[in-house]
Amino acid sequence: MAKKGETYFRDKLTTVDEQGRRVWLFPKKPKGKFFNKRRTLAIFLLTLLYVGPFLKVHGQPLMMFNFFERKFILFGIVFWPQDFHLIVIILITVILFVVLFTVIFGRLFCGWVCPQTIFMEFVFRRIEYLIEGNSAAQRRLARQPLNFEKLWKKSLKHIVFYAIAFVTANTFLAYIIGIDQLIIFIKEGPVQHLSGFIGLLIFSGIFYFIFAFFREQVCTIACPYGRLQSVLIDTKTLVVAYDYKRGEPRGPLSKAKEGNLGDCVNCNACVAVCPTGIDIRNGTQLECINCTACMDACDATMEKVNRPKKLIRYDSEEGIEKGEHHLFNTRSIAYSVVLTLLLVFVAALFAVRGDYEITILRAPGSMYQEYGKDSLSNIYNYNIVNKSREPLQIKMKLVSPFGRIQFIGGQDTVQAGKEESGTFMVVLPKNKMISSKIPLVIGLYHNGEKEEKYHSTFVAPNSLDNPAKQ
Numbered sequence: 001m002a003k004k005g006e007t008y009f010r011d012k013l014t015t016v017d018e019q020g021r022r023v024w025l026f027p028k029k030p031k032g033k034f035f036n037k038r039r040t041l042a043i044f045l046l047t048l049l050y051v052g053p054f055l056k057v058h059g060q061p062l063m064m065f066n067f068f069e070r071k072f073i074l075f076g077i078v079f080w081p082q083d084f085h086l087i088v089i090i091l092i093t094v095i096l097f098v099v100l101f102t103v104i105f106g107r108l109f110c111g112w113v114c115p116q117t118i119f120m121e122f123v124f125r126r127i128e129y130l131i132e133g134n135s136a137a138q139r140r141l142a143r144q145p146l147n148f149e150k151l152w153k154k155s156l157k158h159i160v161f162y163a164i165a166f167v168t169a170n171t172f173l174a175y176i177i178g179i180d181q182l183i184i185f186i187k188e189g190p191v192q193h194l195s196g197f198i199g200l201l202i203f204s205g206i207f208y209f210i211f212a213f214f215r216e217q218v219c220t221i222a223c224p225y226g227r228l229q230s231v232l233i234d235t236k237t238l239v240v241a242y243d244y245k246r247g248e249p250r251g252p253l254s255k256a257k258e259g260n261l262g263d264c265v266n267c268n269a270c271v272a273v274c275p276t277g278i279d280i281r282n283g284t285q286l287e288c289i290n291c292t293a294c295m296d297a298c299d300a301t302m303e304k305v306n307r308p309k310k311l312i313r314y315d316s317e318e319g320i321e322k323g324e325h326h327l328f329n330t331r332s333i334a335y336s337v338v339l340t341l342l343l344v345f346v347a348a349l350f351a352v353r354g355d356y357e358i359t360i361l362r363a364p365g366s367m368y369q370e371y372g373k374d375s376l377s378n379i380y381n382y383n384i385v386n387k388s389r390e391p392l393q394i395k396m397k398l399v400s401p402f403g404r405i406q407f408i409g410g411q412d413t414v415q416a417g418k419e420e421s422g423t424f425m426v427v428l429p430k431n432k433m434i435s436s437k438i439p440l441v442i443g444l445y446h447n448g449e450k451e452e453k454y455h456s457t458f459v460a461p462n463s464l465d466n467p468a469k470q
Contacts, residue, residue: 042118061073110225116223120211131160132157141154165204165211216277220286241317272297273294299311359382363380376428380424388416391415392446395446405426442455
């Protein structure tokens, strides 16, 4: 830990100097058991991201977020605007889960599954190490004047960066419009879809800028989650922590026999590998993304000097102080109960979610019309959303009062995951009318069986309310 009064590390960002200029970081390439696990998880998630648009369930994309048509697909289940309440509840559940997860595990999400960390540490930095060399070589290359070596290495790196950004932008577009539609766009060429192509280039440029230039600044400046953690974590939260009780006072190994020094040999290996440039020995900081790089580096050093590992480890402030850690506390248990109830509620909503949804509304602004010599008609609009994976045909029949339904254009079959709209007239005989507002009951039939009833109103002449004035 920093000595009393040493709070300079909290006064400014590690990536900004005293003049306010950007300090470029060249972290050392991490290695170790935690890095290997994170790499395996990153490869899985990246594979899932790029392969996802090609995966289909019962003919539907595994996941699609078509904001233009307001159509969303999650694991093959189609959600329409009529299911907006489900989307809202799912978002609330996700937010509560993030809160609960952060209370218990801190920024574990940031270090292991955050897209920013995965792309930065396991894609773009890997390319930098491959083209420009290790951290020392990158630092030398940045300092040297522009020459042929610097020109071709920097040019190649940025070309590869933008190529990855462009492929990723196309992948995200496939999640919006579907891979089949994207393939059609590619075959037809950018000229036929110029506005969409320009948007794709802009998104690629933003993606490229983030990982080529903005980099770790996303975690320390732009991302709200880092700010949120200071409110959510407490002394019981699990974080990447330095055991100052065991490590302090720190000093080089050569002086260990001269005094009562701790296990930290002050090698600064933990600082050298940190992707945000902090010293974890100063305690939990805003910039720390819990990526475990310092844990691997410290364990390697401890192994070399024949001292116990886990000087830097997953623990809580209370665990470091008291030598014990309890994963759950009153607050985390309360959040867990609420989250469990919310998950049960969401599951119940999915269970009772029907295969279709129908809306019937009397045509706005329309009045009754004469239909033949002895009948009146009202015009109604209907909309049917097929939420199932099979074609759907709903028959509508007038249950009461006595009369009939006359479709304009006929009833069409609604294909799986589609919606259809149409118009029909309700025709009632004049001699059966006793009021200007007649309740209607329309029966909805699917496969010959009545599914449900829909209630509406038929508008007739006002004179029916007062026959004496006729």
